[in-house]
Amino acid sequence: MPAPIDHDPPPTPPIEPQLEDCCQSGCDPCIFDIYQDALERYRVALQEWQARREASMAKPTKRAG
Secondary structure (H helix, E strand, O other): OOOOOOOOOOOOOOOOOOHHHOOOOOOOOOHHHHHHHHHHHHHHHHHHHHHHHHHHHHOOOOOOO
């Protein structure tokens, strides 16, 4: 029997910019500021996803019988 399809995949972390990706022009927001914002959103989304996974694992499964 094939494995069930996961309809709730984990969130994807943002790609960290390299030092040379910054133009050093004092942009507001800087690419590193944008990355930090994305990283924080990812961390929140990951915690929410983990909580959903734990809750779904704790649900009793129906047994045929």
